[in-house]
Amino acid sequence: MTLEQKVRKLRETIERHNRLYYVEDAPQITDAEYDALMRELQQLEERHPELRSADSPTQRVGGAPLSEFAEVRHRAPMLSINNAFDEEEVRAFDRRVRETLGVEAVEYAAEPKFDGLAISLTYRQGLFAQGATRGDGVTGEDVTPNLRAVGAIPLRIAGKTDLEVRGEVLMYKRDFDKLNERQRAAGQKEYVNPRNAAAGAVRQLDSKITASRRLRFFAYALISESPAGTHSAALDRLEKLGFPVSGERDTVSGADGLLAYYARIGKRRDKLPYAIDGVVYKVNRFDWQEKLGFVSRAPRFALAHKYPAEEQSTEVLGIEVQVGRTGALTPVAKLKPVFVGGVTVSNATLHNEDELRRKDVRKGDTVIVRRAGDVIPEVVSVQLDRRPPGSEEFEFPKRCPICGSAVVRSDDEAVARCSGGLFCAAQRKQALLHFASRRAMDIEGLGEKIVDQLVEKDLVRTPADLYKLGIEDLAGLERMAEKSAANLRAALDHSKRTTLERFIYALGIRNVGESTARDFARHFGDLPPLLEASEPALLQVPDVGPVVARSVRQFLDEEHNRRVIDELIRTGVSWPKSEPAPRGHGGATKTFVLTGTLSGMSRDEARAAIEAKGHKVAGSVSKKTDYVVAGEDAGSKLEKARALGVRVLEEKEFLEVLGGL
Numbered sequence: 001m002t003l004e005q006k007v008r009k010l011r012e013t014i015e016r017h018n019r020l021y022y023v024e025d026a027p028q029i030t031d032a033e034y035d036a037l038m039r040e041l042q043q044l045e046e047r048h049p050e051l052r053s054a055d056s057p058t059q060r061v062g063g064a065p066l067s068e069f070a071e072v073r074h075r076a077p078m079l080s081i082n083n084a085f086d087e088e089e090v091r092a093f094d095r096r097v098r099e100t101l102g103v104e105a106v107e108y109a110a111e112p113k114f115d116g117l118a119i120s121l122t123y124r125q126g127l128f129a130q131g132a133t134r135g136d137g138v139t140g141e142d143v144t145p146n147l148r149a150v151g152a153i154p155l156r157i158a159g160k161t162d163l164e165v166r167g168e169v170l171m172y173k174r175d176f177d178k179l180n181e182r183q184r185a186a187g188q189k190e191y192v193n194p195r196n197a198a199a200g201a202v203r204q205l206d207s208k209i210t211a212s213r214r215l216r217f218f219a220y221a222l223i224s225e226s227p228a229g230t231h232s233a234a235l236d237r238l239e240k241l242g243f244p245v246s247g248e249r250d251t252v253s254g255a256d257g258l259l260a261y262y263a264r265i266g267k268r269r270d271k272l273p274y275a276i277d278g279v280v281y282k283v284n285r286f287d288w289q290e291k292l293g294f295v296s297r298a299p300r301f302a303l304a305h306k307y308p309a310e311e312q313s314t315e316v317l318g319i320e321v322q323v324g325r326t327g328a329l330t331p332v333a334k335l336k337p338v339f340v341g342g343v344t345v346s347n348a349t350l351h352n353e354d355e356l357r358r359k360d361v362r363k364g365d366t367v368i369v370r371r372a373g374d375v376i377p378e379v380v381s382v383q384l385d386r387r388p389p390g391s392e393e394f395e396f397p398k399r400c401p402i403c404g405s406a407v408v409r410s411d412d413e414a415v416a417r418c419s420g421g422l423f424c425a426a427q428r429k430q431a432l433l434h435f436a437s438r439r440a441m442d443i444e445g446l447g448e449k450i451v452d453q454l455v456e457k458d459l460v461r462t463p464a465d466l467y468k469l470g471i472e473d474l475a476g477l478e479r480m481a482e483k484s485a486a487n488l489r490a491a492l493d494h495s496k497r498t499t500l501e502r503f504i505y506a507l508g509i510r511n512v513g514e515s516t517a518r519d520f521a522r523h524f525g526d527l528p529p530l531l532e533a534s535e536p537a538l539l540q541v542p543d544v545g546p547v548v549a550r551s552v553r554q555f556l557d558e559e560h561n562r563r564v565i566d567e568l569i570r571t572g573v574s575w576p577k578s579e580p581a582p583r584g585h586g587g588a589t590k591t592f593v594l595t596g597t598l599s600g601m602s603r604d605e606a607r608a609a610i611e612a613k614g615h616k617v618a619g620s621v622s623k624k625t626d627y628v629v630a631g632e633d634a635g636s637k638l639e640k641a642r643a644l645g646v647r648v649l650e651e652k653e654f655l656e657v658l659g660g661l
């Protein structure tokens, strides 16, 4: 293979992968492999300048920065299109077209309205010769080196053709997200939306920056001298020439066809990889387009049917923290009402504490709000240049705004939660439904509709209140006949006799599911030792890790949760007690008594270690005591042990003995 052949082959390979990536959206090699091919070609061209060529993919990577853009006068003006916002305007458009043409029905080419930057590409003798922005429609800017850097734009097309192609440069949403991630990581300003990022990249004096942005291009018009045929055929031809053309394009008939297309694309809008702000309808036949002509600066043959804007800017009136049914705290921006995504929005989520910090949204800020499809409106970014002086960073609450319980957040979670559990009004309905559910207390007939009423009428605040309901309370509820009230009352009574594991599960402690509840029940045998168990003691329960241990402790340390538990027991909730499951190695359970101060661990920790092995800790020394563990300043218990002949262990011995049990 001659050197020339080798270079040609390399160029073809690179352009093929370019097409696979940008046009077909189906890359076959990794970025690293692509970069390696490019480097190889660059080196060959550097060593052999005679082989350089304007259509080489190396010409895409950008050259020396320009000091300004040259002006380009468009051969035919780049027009705008009239907009329609509702069905009536679309029907009126079709009516006018039919009347002007004097025909019964019209075929339209329909395609997405890309939300990017309009450009014009000129090819001479099959080579990309010039690229320009739309500018004011008559004159634009010569951005040829930048457009060369757009991988989706072919540098050479089949045949020695002269032609002009118009279309839109844009950035895929996923590439935009990645770009912003990089900006954030580098501590630099984030872009507001893909259109701004794409437009900024095209109107760059340094084409190296353009090259680094992964811009895309979609062709939507072929400007030819002889307007024969149809727009849809022109798009097919562009596609064959290697230009990306939207796969969403279609031809439809009449106003009904247009509206159906609008609805169909509207449903897919969120799923498209790029942003669109509407769809464009064009009379398909070129001869009819010509006949229809223009009014001022817009053609009579085309119409842009817009979707409601998904982003708007508005003012933040305040920031509130809401508590969800599971106790999750969500910061919400209260907004000056704004019409976005087809509805008026006055609240937008800030997701969580970290997001709020990252975006640094403050009262008085002007923000971009986004509402895409069914998604809850969110604050995208703050327009820092419009921030009023003296504004203050929002402080995330440390106590639940509903019930005042401590707000907790585990290290591996983005969500902060109220630890109020049973006590927190926001979590009440959820907590009650869980409490009554089949695998918990199994209260038959206590479903969502009834729980809603009980909470809303303030008849029930905690699960314990359920057991205090009389038949007359229940019979007063909607959809509740005397008979069903009696049934529910009976079900409540019936549920009181339960098992410890169901009871623990029913409390709805975060991270404590059925199987963990069972582990606790087996390990502790009854409720009181669980209530008193320290975090280290909880950690001794098989399969219990620090996250569970911590949330159990947090739950039980809330005074009001303890009160609910006490009340439940007072109203008669009970379970058969069992001996804690012996752990250890099948040996008999030993009884320890702790006295004095240990140096390496606290009393709680020592107790936990003993209990973890299935042994017991007693408060006083008797003949049944197996070991007395004596720390510093041990007192009367030590004397008693000696008197009774009970084995006394120093701290170090204790650990050895325990280890061997």
Ligand code: IVH
Residues within 6 Å of the ligand: 079, 080, 081, 082, 111, 112, 113, 114, 115, 117, 118, 119, 134, 167, 168, 220, 221, 280, 299, 302, 304
């Ligand atoms: S056709 C004669 N087709 O919309 C009609 N324009 O108001 C010429 N646009 O900035 C335009 N997607 O860049 C056409 N599929 C599409 C389009 C489209 C986006 C933009 C165009 C221009 C504006 C026209």
